[in-house]
Amino acid sequence: MNRFKWERTIPYVILSIIGICFLLPLLWVLFASFDANAQQALTIPDSFTLANFTDILSEPATIRSFIIGLFLSCGQALLVVIVGVIAAYPLSRYTQKYKKPFMYSILFMTSLPITAVMVPVYQLFIFLNLQDSLVGTMLFLTASGLPYGIWMLKNFMDAVPPELEESAWVDGASIWKGVRRVVAPLMIPGICTVAIFTFSMSWGNFFVPYILIQTPDKFPASVTIYQFFGTYGMVEYGKLAAFSIIYTLPAVILYLFSQRFMSQGFSLGGATKG
Amino acid sequence: MRADVQTQRNQIGSSATGKKKKDPTAWRSVLFLLPSWLLLLVFFIGPILLTFYFSFTNLALTGTQAQNIEFVGFQNFVSMFEDPTFRISVMKTIVFLFLSAIVGQQILGFLLAILMKEKNPTFRRLIGIIVIAGWVTPEIVVAFCWVAFLNDNGTLNMILNAIGLESVTWLYTFPMISVCIANIWHGTAFSMMVFQASLDDVPKTIEEAATIDGASRFQVLIRIILPMVKGSIVTNMILVTLQTLGVFTLIFTMTGGGPGTSTQTLPIFMYNQAFVNYQLGYGTAISLVLLIIGIIASLFYIRSMKVKI
Numbered sequence: 216m217n218r219f220k221w222e223r224t225i226p227y228v229i230l231s232i233i234g235i236c237f238l239l240p241l242l243w244v245l246f247a248s249f250d251a252n253a254q255q256a257l258t259i260p261d262s263f264t265l266a267n268f269t270d271i272l273s274e275p276a277t278i279r280s281f282i283i284g285l286f287l288s289c290g291q292a293l294l295v296v297i298v299g300v301i302a303a304y305p306l307s308r309y310t311q312k313y314k315k316p317f318m319y320s321i322l323f324m325t326s327l328p329i330t331a332v333m334v335p336v337y338q339l340f341i342f343l344n345l346q347d348s349l350v351g352t353m354l355f356l357t358a359s360g361l362p363y364g365i366w367m368l369k370n371f372m373d374a375v376p377p378e379l380e381e382s383a384w385v386d387g388a389s390i391w392k393g394v395r396r397v398v399a400p401l402m403i404p405g406i407c408t409v410a411i412f413t414f415s416m417s418w419g420n421f422f423v424p425y426i427l428i429q430t431p432d433k434f435p436a437s438v439t440i441y442q443f444f445g446t447y448g449m450v451e452y453g454k455l456a457a458f459s460i461i462y463t464l465p466a467v468i469l470y471l472f473s474q475r476f477m478s479q480g481f482s483l484g485g486a487t488k489g
Numbered sequence: 490m491r492a493d494v495q496t497q498r499n500q501i502g503s504s505a506t507g508k509k510k511k512d513p514t515a516w517r518s519v520l521f522l523l524p525s526w527l528l529l530l531v532f533f534i535g536p537i538l539l540t541f542y543f544s545f546t547n548l549a550l551t552g553t554q555a556q557n558i559e560f561v562g563f564q565n566f567v568s569m570f571e572d573p574t575f576r577i578s579v580m581k582t583i584v585f586l587f588l589s590a591i592v593g594q595q596i597l598g599f600l601l602a603i604l605m606k607e608k609n610p611t612f613r614r615l616i617g618i619i620v621i622a623g624w625v626t627p628e629i630v631v632a633f634c635w636v637a638f639l640n641d642n643g644t645l646n647m648i649l650n651a652i653g654l655e656s657v658t659w660l661y662t663f664p665m666i667s668v669c670i671a672n673i674w675h676g677t678a679f680s681m682m683v684f685q686a687s688l689d690d691v692p693k694t695i696e697e698a699a700t701i702d703g704a705s706r707f708q709v710l711i712r713i714i715l716p717m718v719k720g721s722i723v724t725n726m727i728l729v730t731l732q733t734l735g736v737f738t739l740i741f742t743m744t745g746g747g748p749g750t751s752t753q754t755l756p757i758f759m760y761n762q763a764f765v766n767y768q769l770g771y772g773t774a775i776s777l778v779l780l781i782i783g784i785i786a787s788l789f790y791i792r793s794m795k796v797k798i
Contacts, residue, residue, distance in 0.1 A: 240638040257644040302525040305518035328735025331779040335539035358532030419627030
């Protein structure tokens with residue numbers, strides 16, 4: 216009986232320790248952002264204030280950088296999902312000779328580090344006269360997110376039984392309509408996963424805009440926050456923390472949102488039987 | 490209408506058996522795949538091919554070389570292999586990969602997933618949220634968190650002082666360990682979720698049967714669970730290793746590759762050569778090394794994955 220208790224408690228102890236280690240660095244940002252005189256060390260603020268947030272949000276340049284960031288990330292996520300679902304359809308439903316090599320090259324591209332091609336991409340953008348262009352940056356980000364998007368969406372689409380689509384055809388739907396009205400809605404968990412993953416990757420991406428965008432007016436939030444860190448980071452801890460929280464928020468909200476979708480999602484099993 | 494459905498159905502059937510000579514799904518496939526291929530060709534495959542080309546040129550960001558690109562053969566590679574900083578960067582990259590991706594994220598992620606299995610749901614959720622918070626946090630904020638946490642007057646030193654230990658200048662004394670820990674903190678949740686999903690797929694009945702036959706928990710883990718989730722371990726390895734290979738922002742923000750060259754992994758070295766020293770050709774040659782390591786790793790892993798496509 217004693218040994219049984221041991222076996223049950225130890226995992227809780229280990230998990231709690233890991234949890235605390237993971238929590239501590241995060242707590243600093245939370246506390247410092249509400250602290251009027253934030254320091255580097257984790258302290259519970261003695262004077263609670265929202266001044267850090269209002270200071271950051273009253274800066275028009277910061278607001279602009281957030282809007283640009285949202286434009287880049289939402290645009291990329293949307294494009295990846297649309298182009299990805301369209302590409303996933305033949306890959307999931309048809310058997311073609313080129314399908315295998317295609318899927319292998321997609322998988323291959325999924326894993327290639329984008330960092331490695333940034334120097335030639337910079338040069339390519341100069342050739343195409345796209346340097347400093349937000350749309351160009353978004354298209355590049357889309358291409359870099361597509362392999363993962365196609366790969367995931369194809370697998371999610373495989374899980375949607377073809378019978379459901381066929382019954383839509385019986386009711387007179389075209390292939391395209393079948394994708395939009397039957398397959399895509401049933402893939403919502405998958406689509407959300409891909410969209411949110413793509414959004415977060417792009418929202419958090421500092422390197423790509425840092426290389427491809429030169430005009431400070433066009434910097435997305437990831438680059439302005441880096442500049443802020445470079446200029447005030449070692450003095451204004453409270454503001455840096457507040458900026459970090461505002462910047463992290465969209466990613467967190469979308470993640471929580473996707474969780475709601477996901478929990479509703481994975482119950483396709485009954486659809487064909489019912 | 491019925492006939493339409495019949496042809497659509499037949500198309501699926503026929504393409505599966507491949508008996509029909511003229512396949513009506515073929516043009517549709519091409520059409521559906523066109524947008525993705527265009528984007529990939531211009532912005533993904535193009536740059537990869539350019540990497541190979543530019544590595545053999547004297548491309549520079551400024552000066553006369555910026556206008557006249559000349560083919561210089563293997564000159565970039567010769568100077569690269571003669572450059573002691575390059576060799577250091579390769580070593581730093583290997584250390585960073587091994588400590589943060591393979592040891593850190595993989596093992597910690599698996600440990601978390603297996604320990605959280607069948608625990609109190611509230612507790613499981615709580616730990617899950619905390620770990621995932623580090624993953625959802627953008628890389629650059631992760632860097633800020635850890636710069637502050639490891640600072641001379643930061644939280645970690647405060648804790649060390651509280652238990653009677655000396656402060657450590659983490660980012661100067663142990664820069665590599667510091668960036669590795671930050672990367673583990675950021676990346677572990679991904680591995681954890683992958684392993685949680687695959688552990689959930691292991692049928693409970695098999696475990697129960699083994700336990701009834703007298704297998705210990707450890708034996709169940711080694712003999713039953715591990716072989717059954719082998720596939721996802723390998724898949725996860727591919728993603729984590731290659732993600733870590735491309736880590737730039739975290740190191741760039743935390744240490745800038747320093748002090749000296751102590752955290753100068755290949756991406757940082759590439760950036761410094763291309764955009765700080767303006768030697769794009771040399772920078773691209775370094776990218777090519779990074780790319781080739783990535784290609785080899787990808788091929789190796791795809792082979793070992795044995796995915797069904």
